[in-house]
Structure formats: structure tokens, C-alpha cells
Amino acid sequence: MTEQQHDAGTPYSVSPVQAPDGAKKGDTEYGVPTSADVPTAVEAAKDRVDWKGEVRGLALMLLGVLAFHSLVAKPFYIPSISMMPNLLVGDRLVVSKYPYGWNWSSASFHLLPRGKWRLMGGTPEYGDIVIVVPRNRKEDLIKRVIGLPGDRIALVRGQVILNGKPITRMMEPPLRIAADKDLRCDSGYGSEYCYATFGRPTIKLPDGSEAIELPTWRETLPNGATFLTFDTDDEPNDDMAEITIPAGHVFLMGDNRDHSADSRVPASENGLGGPVPLSDIGGRAEFITFSFNGKESLNPLTWWGALRSGRAWSSLRPAIVPHENPGNRP
Numbered sequence: 001m002t003e004q005q006h007d008a009g010t011p012y013s014v015s016p017v018q019a020p021d022g023a024k025k026g027d028t029e030y031g032v033p034t035s036a037d038v039p040t041a042v043e044a045a046k047d048r049v050d051w052k053g054e055v056r057g058l059a060l061m062l063l064g065v066l067a068f069h070s071l072v073a074k075p076f077y078i079p080s081i082s083m084m085p086n087l088l089v090g091d092r093l094v095v096s097k098y099p100y101g102w103n104w105s106s107a108s109f110h111l112l113p114r115g116k117w118r119l120m121g122g123t124p125e126y127g128d129i130v131i132v133v134p135r136n137r138k139e140d141l142i143k144r145v146i147g148l149p150g151d152r153i154a155l156v157r158g159q160v161i162l163n164g165k166p167i168t169r170m171m172e173p174p175l176r177i178a179a180d181k182d183l184r185c186d187s188g189y190g191s192e193y194c195y196a197t198f199g200r201p202t203i204k205l206p207d208g209s210e211a212i213e214l215p216t217w218r219e220t221l222p223n224g225a226t227f228l229t230f231d232t233d234d235e236p237n238d239d240m241a242e243i244t245i246p247a248g249h250v251f252l253m254g255d256n257r258d259h260s261a262d263s264r265v266p267a268s269e270n271g272l273g274g275p276v277p278l279s280d281i282g283g284r285a286e287f288i289t290f291s292f293n294g295k296e297s298l299n300p301l302t303w304w305g306a307l308r309s310g311r312a313w314s315s316l317r318p319a320i321v322p323h324e325n326p327g328n329r330p
Contacts, residue, residue, distance in 0.1 A: 070107045070108050071098065071106070072096070073096045073097060073283075074095055074097065074283070075093070076093050076095045076285065078090065078092075078093070079185065079186070080185055080194075081185065081256055081259055082142075082256050082261070083129070083142055083254050084177070084214075084256040084259075085175050085229075086228060086255050087288075087316075088177070089180075089183050089185060089194050089294070090183065090293060090294060091311065092289050092292075093316065094286045094287055095285050095286065096283055099122060100121060100122040100123065100124060100284070101118050101120040101122050102118070102119045103118045103119070103121070103280075103281070104117065104279065105131075105132075105133045105282035106283070110133065116277065123148065123278065124145045124250055124278075124281065125145065125223060125225070126146070126148065126222060127225025128144070128225075128284055129143070129144050129316050130142070130143065130144075130145060130284055131281065131282040131283045132252060132280055132282065134267070134280075135273065135280070136267045136270075141261075141272075143253060143263075144254070145250050145251075146221070146252065146253045147245045147250060147275070149246065149248060149250065150244070151163055151244070151245045151251070152244050153243060153245060153251050154240055154243070155237075155238060156239060157234070158238040158257060162222065167221055168219065169219050169220075171217055171218075172217060175216040177212055177213075177214070178209065178210070179195065179202045179209075180195070180293045180294050181193065182294030182295045183293065195212055214230050216228055216230060220321065223320065224322060225318035225320055226320070227255065228255065230255065232258050235257075235258045237257070237258070237264045237265060238257070240264055243274070246275060248279075249275035249276060250275060250278065250281070251263045251274075252276055263275055285316040286316055286317070288311050288316065290307060290312045293307075
């Protein structure tokens with residue numbers, strides 16, 4: 001029996017509720033507690049979120065991604081027609097970071113200040129497709145290596161003259177490319193149909209689709225690297241007086257010769273302004289992962305129908321053929 005006070009302050013006795021003989025531990029109806037009803041300090045600690053650990057884990061994951069993008073490889077998107085016919089607007093590809101060593105431009109998002117230093121630096125080969133950061137802006141461009149350090153290079157009516165000798169250049173049948181009317185590019189004055197700049201009508205194919213056909217050339221460089229180029233019109237950049245490429249520099253050109261702001265074009269016209277320092281080369285294009293034809297939107301349901309067939313996993317390394325005129329090297 002226990003004593004309690006009633007309203008007048010007089011103590012009286014109250015009998016505690018007794019659990020019946022058959023009640024077991026855990027029968028809360030009769031006030032028989034279990035060990036689970038009384039959380040321990042250890043269990044309470046387990047229920048608390050370790051925010052410091054969560055933030056640390058997230059930070060390590062982000063650092064890992066940043067390190068991989070900066071040191072090993074990163075994805076790249078083609079936004080312009082400057083590398084047609086080998087790269088199309090909408091191509092997604094992988095760029096490796098290590099073939100020529102590392103420099104300030106290797107860091108993703110250009111987190112490092114521009115500089116001339118290089119770590120384990122190497123020199124590209126003729127025909128390599130590389131990522132370059134122009135001196136007058138921060139966005140990456142993609143071009144092909146045409147001249148190496150010490151080369152003398154000139155252009156005459158679109159023909160590359162390397163070390164006093166024309167490289168092998170042969171006309172091919174016009175290449176036919178799907179018109180992809182939904183592709184949009186930045187013209188400098190707003191968004192427009194990417195292929196409008198060619199000023200050529202599309203042709204109707206038997207299956208009802210439309211395509212463009214453009215004058216196509218095959219060029220072969222001194223190491224045997226061979227690739228297709230477009231050269232559609234007579235343009236001022238088809239001619240260039242001979243220059244000597246300085247040490248530690250390369251001469252870059254787009255495969256779409258009449259629509260590429262490359263080493264032939266002054267920096268004042270958004271070009272590369274001549275040979276490019278190797279310290280501004282941020283990696284080498286390796287292969288295409290997939291390609292969209294412009295019909296995709298933010299809705300994932302549109303992605304499958306927008307995929308171009310036959311482009312996934314295409315290598316971007318130039319084919320190497322036996323070359324009859326390897327004497328272009330100085």
C-alpha cells in the first residue's frame with residue numbers, strides 16, 4: 001500500500017494495480033515495461049544524424065569527381081559546325097586529360113589561373129583532335145592539330161603547305177549528312193538553324209528524309225593521319241602567308257574549313273590568333289558516346305527518338321595510312 005494526499009490533505013491509502021498472475025513482461029496494459037520501452041543512451045546516439053560525416057562524405061565524393069575530370073577524362077559536347085563532317089552538333093564525347101601531361105587548362109571549370117607551366121608535358125601528333133582554351137575567353141574549343149613546333153605552314157586557296165610542300169589533298173564524292181532541321185546553334189545574333197550558314201538547299205531522299213551534300217576533301221598529314229574536311233567556298237582564310245610555328249606551340253584548324261575560328265583567324269575576330277601554346281591544350285578527344293539530332297528536350301521521353309544511329313562509340317583518333325610523301329617534316 002502507498003499513501004497519497006486527498007483534497008483535504010488527509011493521507012489515505014491507495015493499492016497499486018496488480019498485474020494478474022498470467023501477465024508477462026511487455027504487457028503494457030498492466031504497466032509491465034520492456035527494455036525496448038526505455039531507450040538507452042547508445043540507441044539514442046544511433047538515432048542522431050552525423051551531419052559532419054555526411055558533409056565530409058559528400059565533399060570527398062565531389063573532390064573525387066573533380067579530380068577524375070581534371071586528371072583522367074571528362075565529357076564534352078559539340079555546340080557548333082566547325083568540326084564537320086567528323087563531329088556533328090549534338091555529339092557527346094570523351095576527352096582524355098593525360099596524353100600531353102597536365103597544365104592550368106586541365107582543371108575542370110578552369111579553376112586554376114592561366115599559366116605557362118606543364119607537368120609531364122608531351123606534344124600532340126598530326127591529326128589529333130584536341131581541346132583548347134583561347135587566350136581571349138574561357139570556354140573550350142575543339143580543333144585538329146595540323147602543324148607541330150618548328151613547322152613552316154602556309155595556305156594557298158585552301159591547300160595546306162607544310163614545310164614548303166603541299167600535304168596530300170584529294171577530292172571525295174560529296175558527303176551526305178542528315179539535314180536535322182531541329183538543330184540550333186548560336187550565330188552571334190541569336191539561335192538559328194545550324195546548317196543555314198551553308199546557304200545550300202537540302203535534297204530529298206527516297207525514304208522521305210532530307211540531307212545536305214557538301215564538297216568534301218580527304219587530307220593526309222606527314223605521319224599518315226587521314227581525315228575528311230569540308231571546303232565549300234572561296235574564303236579569306238583559304239590563304240595565309242607562311243609562318244614558322246614557335247617551340248611549344250601547335251597550329252590548329254577546324255575540319256569545316258570555311259566555318260571555323262581557328263589558328264588562321266585573328267583573336268580580334270574570335271579566332272585563336274595564330275599558333276596555340278601547348279599550355280592551353282586541355283586534352284585529346286577519344287570517342288563519341290552518343291549523339292542527339294536536336295529533337296531532344298528536357299523530357300527524358302524524347303531522348304530515345306532523338307538519338308542518331310551509328311555514332312555511339314565511334315573513335316575520334318584519325319586513321320593512319322601508309323604515306324607516299326612523309327617529307328613534310330623539317
